[in-house]
Amino acid sequence: MHTDQIYIARDGKSGMHVLVRILAVDDIRVDYPQIDPDNFNKLMMARDVKSLVLAARDLGPMYISADILSRRTFIPSHLQQGIECGFNLIPPNLESLLSECYFDPYAIPDEIAGIGYRAIGRTGKKATRELINELDFTKAGDLSYLDSQFRAIVEPLHDWVFARNLLSILMRIGGLYRSGADPDTILEAARFRQVNPMVLKKRFDIDTDTCYAIPIAFNPIYRMENLADKDISFDALQFCPLYGSLIDKKNSFSRTAVENHLKGPGNEFMKFLAPLEASRFKNRLDNHESHSEENKWRYMVVSSNTDGEAINNQMQLANRLLQAFDEILFQPQLAYTGIKMAEITPERKPRNILEAMWLLVRNHPGYYLLTCKRCMRTVFSGTQGGERSFCSNSCRATWSKEHSVK
Incomplete structure (x- = not known):
């Protein structure tokens, strides 16, 4: 369920950033679609805020069920004008955005007492500035032309990072x-x-x-x-x-x-x-x-x-x-579908993006989990062409350069 329009803003109440996703009315309250492995890998490979937001756009909405969206679905122009209650959206803040989003789960523990980590990623200030300049919801222009057939869905950026x-x-x-x-x-x-x-x-x-x-x-x-x-x-x-x-x-x-x-x-x-x-x-x-x-x-x-x-x-x-x-995300009760390459399926359909992604992770007959030899990122890799050792050509080239010098 691809989303063409997505914006970023800051929730004036919580002080944290949110995504504003423009979604067709007909796409709300339907069964959650299967996750595309390539779009899933984009999220796993995201190294800065901009690439993470674009991956979230391509994966689709965080929630589509009516009960969760009841307080997060707005008429686009009403949300812009602050007519709707519950959210007061203000412009994004560069430093706060970097603080909320910058965490590298592949970081190396420091050799000191405590739980400090030495990051091996990059903060991506340039990419974050580009994201704000291109997708600031408060500068999106008049969206009233979307009001009849589309809705604005507000999603916490914190949840996507988590x-x-x-x-x-x-x-x-x-x-x-x-x-x-x-x-x-x-x-x-x-x-x-x-x-x-x-x-x-x-x-x-x-x-x-x-x-x-x-x-x-x-x-x-x-x-x-x-x-x-x-x-x-x-x-x-x-x-x-x-x-x-x-x-x-x-x-x-x-x-x-x-x-x-x-x-x-x-x-x-x-x-x-x-x-x-x-x-x-x-x-x-x-x-x-x-x-x-x-x-x-x-x-x-x-x-x-x-x-x-x-x-x-x-x-x-x-x-x-x-x-x-x-037990929480995949559900152990399985049912036979009769569909080739998808013979089993959880009894309960995914209710949010995390459950849908976990279903892909735990039931992926055409893919295997590949942990990159250099950066330790784990992604999906297809079974065709033999097993791989690197998540990308850049990691392969960097690893070869590092080890040729040694």
């Missing part, structure tokens, strides 16, 4: 499975970091078992503006419905973090952790050292204590992690 990074991390585990990774270190090979029990467990009040953490998205509490006590009760389902659909609705608070565990029985071992200790907030926390760079991110934290039992083998823990997301 979905991309979550799938990138989970796919990388799958790629490492396939390549025969060491079962004792597969999570660390996937760039998780074992939590230092003397530092981070005390700081974040997380459980006493061995944990593995990895940054997964921007921490919405860590904003340059709108930082206030109300942020502690940040409504994930309202501002980030895709993220909110995965978590148990009951927040767990400590003096230093907000925790949301993955919804579903027995999934408490998998948490999303957002530090409260933001740079302008640190003086209100007694006896806590500031970790400004680390506090920018929301972390996915996996505990070795699952269902009351300790799992010491990283491969078993990685498998339990994938099973937990299968």
Whole structure:
């Protein structure tokens, strides 16, 4: 379901950026279409904000069901004029946009205590400026000609970044499975970091078992503006419905973090952790050292204590992690379709872009997971022409150049 027109703006209420997608009325409230693997790879390969937004445009809407879209669907000209309640869209901000979007899930852990990472990507300021200049919703011109047959759908950019990074991390585990990774270190090979029990467990009040953490998205509490006590009760389902659909609705608070565990029985071992200790907030926390760079991110934290039992083998823990997301996104109840190359299908159809992409990841008879030998990005690769080692020609050329010099 290709979207020709997409814009970016900033939500004046949350201070975070959103996409405004122009969608035909007839495309709303229909079955979610199959995901095109090439468009999926565009999202996985996105290295700057512009390429991520264009990939989101080509993949199609985040939601198409009426219940989710009820508060996110607007007549285009009404949204422009601020007639509709709920959103006050203002121009994008370059620095804020880079802060929200810049996270490299392939970054390398720093060799220091804590959960800092050394980025290997690029910030893409030039591409971000181009995106703002070309697709600023507040400068889109009069869209009233679209009012009769089209609607403007507002989607949080945070959810697109979260979905991309979550799938990138989970796919990388799958790629490492396939390549025969060491079962004792597969999570660390996937760039998780074992939590230092003397530092981070005390700081974040997380459980006493061995944990593995990895940054997964921007921490919405860590904003340059709108930082206030109300942020502690940040409504994930309202501002980030895709993220909110995965978590148990009951927040767990400590003096230093907000925790949301993955919804579903027995999934408490998998948490999303957002530090409260933001740079302008640190003086209100007694006896806590500031970790400004680390506090920018929301972390996915996996505990070795699952269902009351300790799992010491990283491969078993990685498998339990994938099973937990299968239960939520893929659904284990399968049905026979009789259609060649799509013999099985989940009993329930995808309800959002994340479920549709996970269905592609877990049921892809014509593709395999390829983890690039150079950049560690995991993408889909076709089975024709033999197996590959690189995600792109540029990575192949760079790797060859680097190793020829060595």
